[in-house]
Amino acid sequence: MKKWILILLAALLTAGLAACGSDKTNGKAKTVGDSVDYKIIGIDPGAGLMKASAKALKDYGLDDWTLVEGSSAAMTAALKKAYDRKEPIIVTGWTPHWMFSKFDLKYLDDPKGSFGKDETIHTLARNGLKDDLPDAYKILDQFHWTPDDMGVVMNRIEDGDNPEDAAAKWVKKNGDKVAQWTKGANKVSGDKITIGYVAWDSEIASTNVIGKVLTDMGYKVTLRQVEAGPMWTGVADGSLDASVAAWLPSTHADYYKKYKGKFQDLGENLAGTKLGLVVPKYMDIHSIEDLKK
Numbered sequence: 001m002k003k004w005i006l007i008l009l010a011a012l013l014t015a016g017l018a019a020c021g022s023d024k025t026n027g028k029a030k031t032v033g034d035s036v037d038y039k040i041i042g043i044d045p046g047a048g049l050m051k052a053s054a055k056a057l058k059d060y061g062l063d064d065w066t067l068v069e070g071s072s073a074a075m076t077a078a079l080k081k082a083y084d085r086k087e088p089i090i091v092t093g094w095t096p097h098w099m100f101s102k103f104d105l106k107y108l109d110d111p112k113g114s115f116g117k118d119e120t121i122h123t124l125a126r127n128g129l130k131d132d133l134p135d136a137y138k139i140l141d142q143f144h145w146t147p148d149d150m151g152v153v154m155n156r157i158e159d160g161d162n163p164e165d166a167a168a169k170w171v172k173k174n175g176d177k178v179a180q181w182t183k184g185a186n187k188v189s190g191d192k193i194t195i196g197y198v199a200w201d202s203e204i205a206s207t208n209v210i211g212k213v214l215t216d217m218g219y220k221v222t223l224r225q226v227e228a229g230p231m232w233t234g235v236a237d238g239s240l241d242a243s244v245a246a247w248l249p250s251t252h253a254d255y256y257k258k259y260k261g262k263f264q265d266l267g268e269n270l271a272g273t274k275l276g277l278v279v280p281k282y283m284d285i286h287s288i289e290d291l292k293k
């Protein structure tokens with residue numbers, strides 16, 4: 001009997017050691033870096049979030065880490081894949097974003113403040129829009145909603161609605177808000193307006209909503225998807241009439257400085273944003289500083 005117990009204990013001990021062993025490389029405990037191949041899954045290179053993330057790598061001395069360029073869609077696909085397998089992953093993330101309602105995620109603390117403070121999303125108009133399309137200008141100027149509003153549209157899109165339908169449903173249900181935006185504006189008949197945006201999930205939602213509102217007011221609306229740089233250039237050179245996708249004062253600070261005077265900042269359309277490095281809650285790290293270990 002005793003012999004059996006000893007054999008059993010020995011077997012358990014061996015299995016236990018083997019399990020520990022799989023967590024070690026060359027006798028050293030496996031670090032977070034090892035577990036994710038020293039990669040942070042980023043988005044499109046023009047995003048302010050990518051500049052902030054590159055700055056974070058510097059600020060925290062994470063020299064051997066790579067910020068992987070891609071797109072918002074590629075980032076969320078990688079996140080979903082890792083999350084479903086409970087594998088470690090670190091992504092560049094922001095709020096508002098549907099990923100926080102679909103997955104249990106957390107921001108890594110940023111004690112050095114590389115990602116700046118909370119900011120707001122602004123609406124931009126090209127110079128001269130006020131004279132050329134005064135009613136559209138008024139609506140754009142009065143456009144303001146909340147992260148929860150945006151979340152409704154974003155989640156619908158993530159659940160399979162096309163962006164136009166998701167926006168139309170929201171507009172239909174939120175007549176009171178829309179009435180505030182269109183207050184004092186006259187309907188037009190077929191005036192053309194082009195709104196620029198980047199394929200960030202938050203901006204796909206907001207742009208489609210303002211597009212729907214302008215369409216309902218009689219405009220012939222074009223929503224033009226571009227990269228971040230060209231979005232700012234377009235408003236500055238007048239090839240785009242407006243954008244509701246300017247993150248200020250920090251995230252798009254470079255673009256803002258570069259084109260200052262060549263566009264109109266109509267101010268905040270949404271408050272309550274955040275940017276940073278994001279991981280699934282099942283990962284046992286809490287701060288960007290933990291990546292150094």
Ligand code: PBE
Binds near residue numbers: 048
């Ligand atoms: N984002 C979403 C953008 C602004 C909107 C945070 C990815 C950026 O980083 O530029």
